[in-house]
Amino acid sequence: MTVKDTNQIDYFQRLLEESVRMHGHLCPGQVLGVKMSMLGLSEVGIADPKGQDRKSIMVFVEMARCLTDAIQSVTGCSLGRRTMKLMDYGKMAATYMNLKTGKAIRIVAKEESRQKADELFPDIKHKYSAQLEAYKILPDRELFDVMEVIVKLNPEDMPGRSMRRIRCDDCGEYVQDLREIYKEGRVLCRACSDSRYYEYPERDIF
Incomplete structure (x- = not known):
């Protein structure tokens, strides 16, 4: 060796x-x-x-x-x-x-x-x-x-500062790094555009 x-x-x-x-x-x-x-x-x-x-x-x-x-x-x-x-x-x-x-x-x-x-x-x-x-x-x-x-x-995939930060028109949460989705004239996060991995519990409506 x-x-x-x-x-x-x-x-x-x-x-x-x-x-x-x-x-x-x-x-x-x-x-x-x-x-x-x-x-x-x-x-x-x-x-x-x-x-x-x-x-x-x-x-x-x-x-x-x-x-x-x-x-x-x-x-x-x-x-x-x-x-x-x-x-x-x-x-x-x-x-x-x-x-x-x-x-x-x-x-x-x-x-x-x-x-x-x-x-x-x-x-x-x-x-x-x-x-x-x-x-x-x-x-x-x-x-x-x-x-x-x-x-x-x-x-937008490179290291460094976020290129943009934008608010989702549906949930109001902010999206960074150009991960937003544009659908029918609205800005949506990926969760609100039908790819959510979580669900909200059902709530009683009074």
Whole structure:
């Protein structure tokens, strides 16, 4: 093992420990998310995501699971900073984008890696424990499919101050970041335009 390999292992272990502190426990998703992020950042040319490159990185995550916490921990991207976008596809995948160069790499966790975990650690009966250990040692090429993609960003999707704040004609609540809907000459929030995820309780009318 070379000095470079040793340094890389130490770096991975440090990032994994930071991720576990944030997430609350160690799980296969944490290992995958850390390794996926190390690879993604390298592929798009981001060396210091929490420092000098913090304004150059955006990540699109495709699942709201443990993997996403690990990605946030490593990259420093978050929903609040508008540098992380949740595309809720239910897939163990993420796209890493360099905002300065426009280069974007989508990485998908291979389903076959689960089988490799059983082969590597047949004596570990608990499948998640086997996966956790296997993901630590499997090379990236056996864990992930990597593809270059094109991501088109609208100005309102970029980090920074809100471009506009406007009042919904129905509920009276304010909408930011050009998320309003225009319907029949009225300005509506998305909830009032028929895509509400919540309902109000029925009220007696006197």
